Amino acid sequence: xxxxxxxxxxxxxxxxxxxxxxxxxxxxxxxxxxxxxxxxxxxxxxxxxxxxxxxxxxxxxxxxxxxxxxxxxxxxxxxxxxxxxxxxxxxxxxxxxxxxxxxxxxxxxxxxxxxxxxxxxxxxxxxxxxxxxxxxxxxxxxxxxxxxxxxxxxxxxxxxxxxxxxxxxxxxxxxxxxxxxxxxxxxxxxxxxxxxxxxxxxxxxxxxxxxxxxxxxxxxxxxxxxxxxxxxxxxxxxxxxxxxxxxxxxxxxxxxxxxxxxxxxxxxxxxxxxxxxxxxxxxxxxxxxxxxxxxxxxxxxxxxxxxxxxxxxxxxxxxxxxxxxxxxxxxxxxxxxxxxxxxxxxxxxxx
Amino acid sequence: xxxxxxxxxxxxxxxxxxxxxxxxxxxxxxxxxxxxxxxxxxxxxxxxxxxxxxxxxxxxxxxxxxxxxxxxxxxxxxxxxxxxxxxxxxxxxxxxxxxxxxxxxxxxxxxxxxxxxxxxxxxxxxxxxxxxxxxxxxxxxxxxxxxxxxxxxxxxxxxxxxxxxxxxxxxxxxxxxxxxxxxxxxxxxxxxxxxxxxxxxxxxxxxxxxxxxxxxxxxxxxxxxxxxxxxxxxxxxxxxxxxxxxxxxxxxxxxxxxxxxxxxxxxxxxxxxxxxxxxxxxxxxxxxxxxxxxxxxxxxxxxxxxxxxxxxxxxxxxxxxxxxxxxxxxxxxxxxxxxxxxxxxxxxxxx
Numbered sequence: 001x002x003x004x005x006x007x008x009x010x011x012x013x014x015x016x017x018x019x020x021x022x023x024x025x026x027x028x029x030x031x032x033x034x035x036x037x038x039x040x041x042x043x044x045x046x047x048x049x050x051x052x053x054x055x056x057x058x059x060x061x062x063x064x065x066x067x068x069x070x071x072x073x074x075x076x077x078x079x080x081x082x083x084x085x086x087x088x089x090x091x092x093x094x095x096x097x098x099x100x101x102x103x104x105x106x107x108x109x110x111x112x113x114x115x116x117x118x119x120x121x122x123x124x125x126x127x128x129x130x131x132x133x134x135x136x137x138x139x140x141x142x143x144x145x146x147x148x149x150x151x152x153x154x155x156x157x158x159x160x161x162x163x164x165x166x167x168x169x170x171x172x173x174x175x176x177x178x179x180x181x182x183x184x185x186x187x188x189x190x191x192x193x194x195x196x197x198x199x200x201x202x203x204x205x206x207x208x209x210x211x212x213x214x215x216x217x218x219x220x221x222x223x224x225x226x227x228x229x230x231x232x233x234x235x236x237x238x239x240x241x242x243x244x245x246x247x248x249x250x251x252x253x254x255x256x257x258x259x260x261x262x263x264x265x266x267x268x269x270x271x272x273x274x275x276x277x278x279x280x281x282x283x284x285x286x287x288x289x290x291x292x293x294x295x296x297x298x299x300x301x302x303x304x305x306x307x308x309x310x311x312x313x314x315x316x317x318x319x320x321x322x323x324x325x326x327x328x329x330x331x332x333x334x335x336x337x338x339x340x341x342x343x344x345x346x347x348x349x350x351x
Numbered sequence: 352x353x354x355x356x357x358x359x360x361x362x363x364x365x366x367x368x369x370x371x372x373x374x375x376x377x378x379x380x381x382x383x384x385x386x387x388x389x390x391x392x393x394x395x396x397x398x399x400x401x402x403x404x405x406x407x408x409x410x411x412x413x414x415x416x417x418x419x420x421x422x423x424x425x426x427x428x429x430x431x432x433x434x435x436x437x438x439x440x441x442x443x444x445x446x447x448x449x450x451x452x453x454x455x456x457x458x459x460x461x462x463x464x465x466x467x468x469x470x471x472x473x474x475x476x477x478x479x480x481x482x483x484x485x486x487x488x489x490x491x492x493x494x495x496x497x498x499x500x501x502x503x504x505x506x507x508x509x510x511x512x513x514x515x516x517x518x519x520x521x522x523x524x525x526x527x528x529x530x531x532x533x534x535x536x537x538x539x540x541x542x543x544x545x546x547x548x549x550x551x552x553x554x555x556x557x558x559x560x561x562x563x564x565x566x567x568x569x570x571x572x573x574x575x576x577x578x579x580x581x582x583x584x585x586x587x588x589x590x591x592x593x594x595x596x597x598x599x600x601x602x603x604x605x606x607x608x609x610x611x612x613x614x615x616x617x618x619x620x621x622x623x624x625x626x627x628x629x630x631x632x633x634x635x636x637x638x639x640x641x642x643x644x645x646x647x648x649x650x651x652x653x654x655x656x657x658x659x660x661x662x663x664x665x666x667x668x669x670x671x672x673x674x675x676x677x678x679x680x681x682x683x684x685x686x687x688x689x690x691x692x693x694x695x696x697x698x699x700x701x702x
Contacts, residue, residue: 012481015458016447016458016462016479017462017479019462019463019466020462020465020466020469020475020476021470022475023441023442023474023475023477025441025442026442026475026477030478036442036444036477036478038441038442038477038494040397040496046391048399048494050444050477050478050492050494051444052444052445052446052478052479052480052490052492053446053480054446054448054480054482054490056484057482057483057484060485090374090376090389090399091374091376091377091387091389093401093402093403093492094403095403095404095490096367097405097407100679107367111368111370111371112370114371115370115371118371118372119372123374124371124372124373124374124377125368126374126377126389126401127381127386127387127401127403128368128403129404129405129490130363130364130367131405131407131408133407133408133486133488134411134485134486135484135485137448137484137488139403139405139490139492141401141403141444141446141490141492143389143399143401143494145391328451
């Protein structure tokens with residue numbers, strides 16, 4: 001169950017890159033890092049971090065209707081990858097495909113989102129490319145520098161390590177249900193921030209790190225497969241759920257754990273800290289006013305264990321992660337299948 | 352006439368970036384370089400070169416039907432930007448939007464084009480991103496290192512400098528007419544190579560450099576505006592035109608100079624060499640078996656002068672560059688307008 005290729009997305013990526021040679025300067029293998037890590041010749045401890053991420057499905061499905069948010073997100077998703085490897089950003093290049101009928105007011109909001117995100121992260125648009133096309137699509141490519149000797153990646157957690165998040169989870173999926181299914185309210189605030197400052201501290205202490213861009217359970221599932229370990233989530237995990245999203249889910253009769261299962265993330269860093277470093281790490285976090293949330297611990301055997309319905313349940317995260325490829329663009333069917341899986345768990349617990 | 356903003360594309364880019372702050376680490380201003388040049392702190396002469404370019408309109412118009420060529424081009428267009436600044440490539444990240452109905456055979460050819468281009472340039476795919484969407488769109492982001500103290504950009508040519516190209520011109524526009532208008536033959540070979548080796552030599556000698564990704568006359572027009580100079584093209588300029596494209600144009604009654612005017616380029620480097628360095632430059636070029644073509648010289652006053660119809664004609668390159676925004680996706684109308692302009696020139700010469 002813990003093979004990378006059990007996840008259809010991993011398998012698709014592996015097929016795409018099967019014939020490509022890896023660079024001898026690249027320190028990470030594929031899947032192993034949120035950003036690519038390049039050892040520059042003769043530069044001792046300095047490494048280059050580089051990543052690319054596009055915003056396209058979020059626009060075409062209607063999830064990002066607001067051009068300001070779209071601009072904010074193309075910077076944030078890429079900066080979040082740099083944060084996960086503890087890099088200082090140098091800047092971002094942005095390739096924009098803009099529809100011919102896209103009005104100038106929308107373009108102003110889009111560029112404002114990009115500008116304000118860059119200011120928030122103290123970084124810069126270095127360059128870009130523009131094309132016209134039928135639909136708005138933004139691709140970012142962020143580049144940064146890792147100054148420390150230690151390099152953090154998705155690999156390295158050991159049984160007994162503690163599992164943390166840089167912040168509350170679930171708003172990404174909350175807002176997805178609100179926008180795409182309920183289509184009636186605007187109660188969830190969704191404007192994630194890349195955790196660049198936290199990432200530098202995490203780089204000092206953590207054994208592995210990955211951002212929750214695809215949702216919390218997908219992140220854990222990938223870490224499980226890469227490290228051949230499992231995770232046990234704490235009893236009070238509901239405390240880690242974004243308050244507005246939890247309320248919204250409850251009003252719409254959606255079990256709150258499904259806010260961790262969907263694949264529109266909140267761009268927190270999910271990371272593990274060796275036990276012997278935990279006290280010092282938390283002290284330094286507190287001095288920096290970071291609100292780290294303890295989420296569980298690393299187990300020796302693969303499997304993701306969530307306290308649910310008075311049991312410690314093994315969650316079939318492969319099933320959950322492969323659902324989007326099964327349900328395609330039908331978001332209602334996707335939610336129904338998640339709810340069906342929840343019902344199966346309830347029946348198993350109480351029968 | 353030599354203002355950057357007279358060109359609608361420049362104006363659109365300036366509007367997009369108007370509110371953005373520039374990075375203090377960035378050595379080039381906007382428009383001034385094919386790739387962005389970043390001075391890494393404490394690294395003396397070593398600079399980072401980074402660029403992004405997408406392939407989207409070329410696919411949606413049908414110009415790049417062959418997935419192998421599309422894959423080849425996403426690597427080549429980005430490597431060509433690195434070549435223009437004399438950088439050694441580190442690698443490329445590729446963001447792919449793949450339609451759900453795109454068959455697996457096509458994907459294999461697409462990835463083969465990417466792989467073989469990387470091998471040709473001795474570089475690597477470092478990472479990427481995949482999304483599904485309605486149409487195939489590829490974005491690349493290439494990163495490289497400039498090791499020399501000197502940095503070349505689009506700025507710096509002086510009156511009297513000689514104008515050169517790394518190779519024959521016009522195949523990009525030849526193949527565009529063949530594919531999009533004639534739709535009947537396959538006589539033009541189009542598989543550009545990024546001139547990375549040549550770029551390193553050019554970096555040693557040249558006063559400015561830019562690739563011909565938007566066609567030769569657009570490149571010259573941009574260099575004219577950036578440097579506030581003009582260019583006079585040599586009498587035997589027809590020698591510099593790709594032979595197959597020249598034959599094809601002649602068979603289709605298209606004046607061969609229009610192969611320099613269209614905006615689908617051939618990814619040669621267009622550069623200027625100070626007179627006092629020309630002999631040494633040509634000697635070293637010849638030792639490296641490079642086939643540099645002398646195309647003209649830099650003039651003190653703005654204007655692009657082409658020997659045509661027994662006269663030295665001032666070409667209205669602003670009119671030519673702004674045509675695509677006037678004619679939209681109607682490629683037949685675009686060619687007709689170019690032919691009309693040619694007729695105007697003939698009438699002016701012989702009346």
